Amino acid sequence: MSTQPRTERGTRTRARILAVATEVFAERGYHDASIVKITEAAEVGQGTFYLYFSSKQEIFEEVVRDLNSRVRRAMFEASSAETERLDAERAGFRAFFRFTAENPALYRIMRQAEFVAPEVLHMHYETIARGYVAGLTGAQDNGQVAPDVDTEVAAWALMGIGEMVGMRWVLWGRDGAGAGTDGAAPDGLPAEIFDHVMRLVERALSPEGAP
Amino acid sequence: MSTQPRTERGTRTRARILAVATEVFAERGYHDASIVKITEAAEVGQGTFYLYFSSKQEIFEEVVRDLNSRVRRAMFEASSAETERLDAERAGFRAFFRFTAENPALYRIMRQAEFVAPEVLHMHYETIARGYVAGLTGAQDNGQVAPDVDTEVAAWALMGIGEMVGMRWVLWGRDGAGAGTDGAAPDGLPAEIFDHVMRLVERALSPEGAP
Amino acid sequence: MSTQPRTERGTRTRARILAVATEVFAERGYHDASIVKITEAAEVGQGTFYLYFSSKQEIFEEVVRDLNSRVRRAMFEASSAETERLDAERAGFRAFFRFTAENPALYRIMRQAEFVAPEVLHMHYETIARGYVAGLTGAQDNGQVAPDVDTEVAAWALMGIGEMVGMRWVLWGRDGAGAGTDGAAPDGLPAEIFDHVMRLVERALSPEGAP
Amino acid sequence: MSTQPRTERGTRTRARILAVATEVFAERGYHDASIVKITEAAEVGQGTFYLYFSSKQEIFEEVVRDLNSRVRRAMFEASSAETERLDAERAGFRAFFRFTAENPALYRIMRQAEFVAPEVLHMHYETIARGYVAGLTGAQDNGQVAPDVDTEVAAWALMGIGEMVGMRWVLWGRDGAGAGTDGAAPDGLPAEIFDHVMRLVERALSPEGAP
DNA sequence: AATGAATGAGCATTCATTCAT
DNA sequence: GATGAATGAATGCTCATTCAT
Numbered sequence: 037m038s039t040q041p042r043t044e045r046g047t048r049t050r051a052r053i054l055a056v057a058t059e060v061f062a063e064r065g066y067h068d069a070s071i072v073k074i075t076e077a078a079e080v081g082q083g084t085f086y087l088y089f090s091s092k093q094e095i096f097e098e099v100v101r102d103l104n105s106r107v108r109r110a111m112f113e114a115s116s117a118e119t120e121r122l123d124a125e126r127a128g129f130r131a132f133f134r135f136t137a138e139n140p141a142l143y144r145i146m147r148q149a150e151f152v153a154p155e156v157l158h159m160h161y162e163t164i165a166r167g168y169v170a171g172l173t174g175a176q177d178n179g180q181v182a183p184d185v186d187t188e189v190a191a192w193a194l195m196g197i198g199e200m201v202g203m204r205w206v207l208w209g210r211d212g213a214g215a216g217t218d219g220a221a222p223d224g225l226p227a228e229i230f231d232h233v234m235r236l237v238e239r240a241l242s243p244e245g246a247p
Numbered sequence: 248m249s250t251q252p253r254t255e256r257g258t259r260t261r262a263r264i265l266a267v268a269t270e271v272f273a274e275r276g277y278h279d280a281s282i283v284k285i286t287e288a289a290e291v292g293q294g295t296f297y298l299y300f301s302s303k304q305e306i307f308e309e310v311v312r313d314l315n316s317r318v319r320r321a322m323f324e325a326s327s328a329e330t331e332r333l334d335a336e337r338a339g340f341r342a343f344f345r346f347t348a349e350n351p352a353l354y355r356i357m358r359q360a361e362f363v364a365p366e367v368l369h370m371h372y373e374t375i376a377r378g379y380v381a382g383l384t385g386a387q388d389n390g391q392v393a394p395d396v397d398t399e400v401a402a403w404a405l406m407g408i409g410e411m412v413g414m415r416w417v418l419w420g421r422d423g424a425g426a427g428t429d430g431a432a433p434d435g436l437p438a439e440i441f442d443h444v445m446r447l448v449e450r451a452l453s454p455e456g457a458p
Numbered sequence: 459m460s461t462q463p464r465t466e467r468g469t470r471t472r473a474r475i476l477a478v479a480t481e482v483f484a485e486r487g488y489h490d491a492s493i494v495k496i497t498e499a500a501e502v503g504q505g506t507f508y509l510y511f512s513s514k515q516e517i518f519e520e521v522v523r524d525l526n527s528r529v530r531r532a533m534f535e536a537s538s539a540e541t542e543r544l545d546a547e548r549a550g551f552r553a554f555f556r557f558t559a560e561n562p563a564l565y566r567i568m569r570q571a572e573f574v575a576p577e578v579l580h581m582h583y584e585t586i587a588r589g590y591v592a593g594l595t596g597a598q599d600n601g602q603v604a605p606d607v608d609t610e611v612a613a614w615a616l617m618g619i620g621e622m623v624g625m626r627w628v629l630w631g632r633d634g635a636g637a638g639t640d641g642a643a644p645d646g647l648p649a650e651i652f653d654h655v656m657r658l659v660e661r662a663l664s665p666e667g668a669p
Numbered sequence: 670m671s672t673q674p675r676t677e678r679g680t681r682t683r684a685r686i687l688a689v690a691t692e693v694f695a696e697r698g699y700h701d702a703s704i705v706k707i708t709e710a711a712e713v714g715q716g717t718f719y720l721y722f723s724s725k726q727e728i729f730e731e732v733v734r735d736l737n738s739r740v741r742r743a744m745f746e747a748s749s750a751e752t753e754r755l756d757a758e759r760a761g762f763r764a765f766f767r768f769t770a771e772n773p774a775l776y777r778i779m780r781q782a783e784f785v786a787p788e789v790l791h792m793h794y795e796t797i798a799r800g801y802v803a804g805l806t807g808a809q810d811n812g813q814v815a816p817d818v819d820t821e822v823a824a825w826a827l828m829g830i831g832e833m834v835g836m837r838w839v840l841w842g843r844d845g846a847g848a849g850t851d852g853a854a855p856d857g858l859p860a861e862i863f864d865h866v867m868r869l870v871e872r873a874l875s876p877e878g879a880p
Numbered sequence: 881a882a883t884g885a886a887t888g889a890g891c892a893t894t895c896a897t898t899c900a901t
Numbered sequence: 902g903a904t905g906a907a908t909g910a911a912t913g914c915t916c917a918t919t920c921a922t
Contacts, residue, residue, distance in 0.1 A: 039884095043922095046885060065362030067278045071913060081887040086914065147358050151276030158419065161411075182450075186443040192415045193408045193447055200372075200407025201400065208369065232400040239393075240451035257902065281895060292904035294899085303896065468881065487784030489700045492916060503883035505920085514917065569780050573698030580841065583833075604872075608865040611834065615869055618833025619826045622794075626825045630791065654819040658826055661815075662873035672905095676901095679906060704892060714908040716895080725892065 038090040050088040053078045058099045062141035066096060066152045097153045103142055104160045110135045111167060125171030125181075129194055129237065130230075132164075136202045137224035143203055165191040172241075182243040190241065197233065205229050249301040261299040264289045269310050273352035277307060277363050308364045314353055315371045321346045322378060336382030336392075340405055340448065341441075343375075347413045348435035354414055376402040383452075393454040401452065408444065416440050460512040472510040475500045480521045484563035488518060488574045519578045522571055525564055526582045532557045533589060547593030547603075551616055551659065552652075554586075558624045559646035565625055587613040594663075604665040612663065619655065627651050671723040683721040686711045691732045695774035699729060699785045730786045736775055737793045743768045744800060758804030758814075762827055762870065763863075765797075769835045770857035776836055798824040805874075815876040823874065830866065838862050 041047045056078040060069045071092060075082050089095040114131030115124040136142050149157035168191035175181040206225050252258045267289040271280045282303060286293050300306040325342030347353050360368040379402035386392040417436050463469045478500040482491045493514060497504050511517040536553030558564050571579040590613035597603040603612075628647050674680045689711040693702045704725060708715050722728040747764030769775050782790035801824035808814040839858050 042884065049885080068362070070911080072911095082889095082914085083887050083916080084885075087885070092913065144361065147361050150355065150358050151279070161415070185447065186440075189412065189440060189443040190447060192411050193444065196407035196409070196411025197404045198407070199411065200403050204372070204403045229397075229400060232397040233404065236396070236401060236404055236451045239453070240447045242450070252902090254902075260902080282897085283895075293897090293906095294904050295902080297897070298902070463881090465881075471881080490784070493918085494916075504885095504918090505883050506881080508918070509881070566783065569783050572777065572780050573701070583837070607869065608862075611862060611865040612869060614833050614837050615830045615866065618829035618831070620829070621833065622825050622829025623822065626794070651819075651822060654822040655826065658818065658823060658873045661875070662869045664872070675905065682906080703890080705890095715893085715910095716908050717906075719893070720906070 038086060038088055038094070041088060046088075049080060049084065053080065053085060053088060054095065054098065054102065057095050058103070058141055058145070061096060061099060061148075062144040065144075066092075066148050093153065096149075097156045099145060100149055100153060100156045100160055103139070103145060104156075104163060106139075107132065107135050107142065108163060108167060111164075115171060125168060125175055126234070126237075128167065128171055129198065130234075132198050133202060133225055133230065133233075136198070137206045140207050143199060143207060146199075161192075161195065164195060168194055175241075179243060181241045185241060193240075194237065197237070201225070201229065201233055249297060249299050249305070252299065257299075260289075260291060260295065264291065264296060264299060265306065265309065265313065268306050269314070269352055269356070272307060272310060273355040276355075277359050304364065307360075308367045310356060311360055311364060311367045311371055314350070314356060315367075315374060317350075318343065318346050318353065319374060319378060322375075326382060336379060336386055337445070337448075339378065339382055340409065341445075343409050344413065344436055344441065344444075347409070348417045351418050354410060354418060357410075372403075372406060375406060379405055386452075390454060392452045396452060404451075405448065408448070412436070412440065412444055460508060460510050460516070463510065468510075471500075471502060471506065475502065475507060475510060476517065476520065476524065479517050480525070480563055480567070483518060483521060483570075484566040487566075488570050515575065518571075519575045521567060522575060522578045522582055525561070525567060526578075526585060528561075529554065529557050529564065530585060530589060533586075537593060547590060547597055548656070548659075550589065550593055551620065552656075554620050555624065555647055555652065555655075558620070559628045562629050565621060565629055568621075583614075583617065586617060590616055597663075601665060603663045607663060615662075616659065619659070623647070623651065623655055671719060671721055671727070674721065679721070682713060682717065686713065686718060686721060687728065687731065687735065690728050691736070691774055691778070694729060694732060695777040698777075699725075699781050726786065729782075730789045732778060733782055733786060733789045733793055736772070736778060737789075737796060739772075740765065740768050740775065741796060741800060744797075748804060758801060758808055759867070759870075761800065761804055762831065763867075765831050766835060766858055766863065769831070770839045773840050776832060776840060779832075794825075794828065797828060801827055808874075812876060814874045818874060826873075827870065830870070834858070834862065834866055 041050050053074065057069070057074050060074050060077055063069075064073070071082060071085055075085050078085075085095075089098070111128040111131045114134075115128045118124050118127040146157065146160065149160070165188065169187045172181055172185070172187040172190055176183055176185065176187065181187075202225065252261050264285065268280070268285050271285050271288055274280075275284070282293060282296055286296050296306075300309070322339040322342045325345075326336070326339045328338070357368065357371065360371075376399065380398045383392055383396070383398040383401055387394055387396065387398065392398075413436065463472050475496065479491070479496050482496050482499055485491075486495070493504060493507055497507050507517075511520070533550040533553045536556075537547070537550045539549070568579065568582065571582075587610065591609045594603055594607070594609040594612055598605055598607065598609065603609075624647065674683050686707065690702070690707050693707050693710055696702075697706070704715060704718055708718050711718075718728075722731070744761040744764045747767075748758070748761045750760070779790065779793060782793075798821065802820045805814055805818070805820040805823055809816055809818065809820065835858065
């Protein structure tokens with residue numbers, strides 16, 4: 037059984053393991069990420085791992101939940117910061133891109149979660165979708181999004197675009213040559229790609245072209 | 248070492264193993280899909296597997312390639328069948344949806360392929376993207392798609408939408424309650440969801456709303 | 459290294475750990491009784507355990523010795539209390555039964571001790587046997603036990619009867635349905651079983667039936 | 670999952686593992702008997718073990734059941750062979766002694782089974798008890814056993830005597846010096862001890878001394 | 881006196897793969 | 902062509918024990 041750390045030192049150790057596990061899962065995938073590899077990278081003994089996490093599965097789920105709350109915070113903060121010209125949900129979408137460009141771990145972990153921890157994966161997408169839905173509905177009320185757009189469908193479409201475009205240009209590199217298995221962090225989404233995507237999204241949602 | 252089948256019987260055995268492997272990989276995921284499970288489901292001995300495939304990794308890659316060529320054929324045939332009103336690339340997009348609704352194995356296998364066989368996975372998305380690009384470029388020439396659309400970005404965006412919307416409404420069920428672990432095939436994408444998605448896509452690509 | 463407690467508080471802590479360990483060993487067996495479980499049950503930290511006992515093996519041996527001296531005292535007191543009609547060794551046998559009925563831990567611990575601490579286990583049976591031998595020899599001198607009885611063989615036979623009958627009717631329950639794994643204390647040996655056993659023992663030892 | 674062997678070779682391998690496991694469990698105890706030790710002694714790979722047994726626990730239970738049926742056969746055959754003077758149940762008792770003298774594994778395994786496999790252990794003692802009860806009841810009908818003896822109590826008493834006397838003189842050596850941990854097979858129960866035990870049993874059961 | 885964090889050797893079990901038949 | 906017996910490296914996890922505070 038795992039326990040909550042009771043001292044400052046324990047808290048730091050636990051946090052280090054969690055951070056390292058996120059990296060290792062993202063780089064090697066759930067199955068190739070053995071407990072030995074994780075504990076070696078975190079520079080602790082194997083037993084220490086089980087002091088704070090009850091199983092490999094459990095830490096994976098915590099990694100997912102942790103990433104989820106981090107993206108959501110990033111998106112929320114970006115939305116809240118915007119005032120006028122660039123609408124909240126566009127800012128959120130941009131924040132999502134920026135976050136993934138900086139944390140490619142996000143994709144890599146989510147894409148394998150379907151078989152490892154389906155429940156938390158659903159939670160992940162659904163909570164993000166809810167954020168988009170809220171933003172889009174607000175924008176619809178302000179007349180900035182066409183009224184006939186189904187906000188839930190739009191939300192999932194936006195997530196799909198973000199994930200696939202991010203995967204293509206952030207993760208696999210801009211040349212499309214493939215990123216290799218080293219999972220090295222690329223330097224973010226090229227500006228022109230971002231512009232193209234935003235233009236597509238603008239048009240899709242804009243009340244202008246509505247019949 | 249694996250060999251090509253030399254008799255009619257061998258060909259059938261090999262095909263049965265491949266078909267069964269696709270199902271098992273889709274239902275249980277690459278790692279939980281052991282060779283024993285596959286050979287038991289295919290009703291052959293373990294040794295028989297290695298007669299036709301040199302490794303687990305190899306058959307997984309063949310499964311991916313096989314699915315890839317099947318989607319592409321489905322999309323190609325759908326596009327070719329269309330003549331006037333519904334444009335080729337819209338038909339292809341619809342065909343992609345229909346295929347995945349009928350073969351949820353597609354998503355489930357592709358989503359785990361990143362860590363198992365990155366090369367073929369890239370090939371999969373890139374060949375599909377190429378198909379979309381060709382269609383979109385043609386449509387642009389005919390004036391059916393706005394000229395300022397970057398066809399490659401649009402292609403990947405379409406794939407992202409297809410994958411995420413399909414995952415949400417086809418794989419996890421229309422109520423969002425989650426699909427369970429049995430991987431049972433749902434009955435396809437609800438018509439109204441499909442309509443909403445198509446409307447978004449229309450607007451995004453349409454030359455009407457262009458500045 | 460373990461130390462002798464130097465304060466009143468230390469003595470109480472040590473005693474509590476020993477008492478709790480007896481219960482845990484009896485309920486779960488030596489191997490399933492981890493130090494964590496013992497220290498948790500005793501409500502002390504893990505380190506505290508090693509303040510008073512140098513190893514798990516050592517505390518187990520102390521548990522055995524402790525139980526041994528407790529049975530022997532019970533038997534001795536019962537024997538001494540008797541004066542005339544019910545002979546000393548019969549009283550001792552009855553006391554052994556009563557003790558085990560009230561402390562099922564005795565059996566459960568002794569039955570696993572063979573592999574954990576053979577030395578102390580031998581000591582346990584041998585000291586008890588010596589007590590019986592003394593009693594039986596005395597009774598033989600008084601003519602209450604047949605002269606041709608080998609007192610040592612009789613002593614071990616009595617222990618065997620006590621252990622097996624106790625196990626069957628005290629530990630596993632009177633219905634023979636099995637006691638479950640919870641190690642719940644049953645309510646002692648039914649009176650009629652005790653009478654049957656005593657009659658057998660009487661006859662076996664009695665000088666009457668001797669040739 | 671373990672499977673039944675399908676070939677002659679498999680059957681032999683499975684039998685060898687079972688035989689070796691009996692020895693190893695008897696010599697080192699359940700917990701110290703690791704799968705590696707068992708498979709090394711059986712000269713097979715570790716994986717081979719799991720071809721025929723689904724777990725360590727399972728093979729232990731099979732070992733118990735196997736020993737149980739072997740003692741019972743030995744006792745049954747001994748009983749059946751007797752005709753007149755030496756009664757069936759006395760022959761059974763003697764056979765039990767002989768068997769354990771030749772197979773000290775019996776005790777050593779049964780004494781640890783309480784915590785490892787309580788169900789099968791109960792079954793073991795109960796089936797043996799049933800055999801004794803049948804024999805004793807028959808002897809009672811023939812007037813060779815006192816009518817007021819409770820056959821079930823007598824059965825368990827006999828088992829207890831057998832186990833304890835056997836443990837003392839067969840397992841630990843005749844000098845009482847303790848057998849050490851090597852589990853070396855001693856050369857059986859000394860004749861005079863056997864005679865003393867039989868005399869006690871005779872007297873306890875005999876209809877002569879009855880009131 | 882007391883604690884809980886840290887350790888690492890050890891264990892049961894799985895599974896892709898080989899090979900003799 | 903087909904099979905199933907055999908393998909052993911690798912993995913997740915446990916637990917007695919040590920030690921700094």
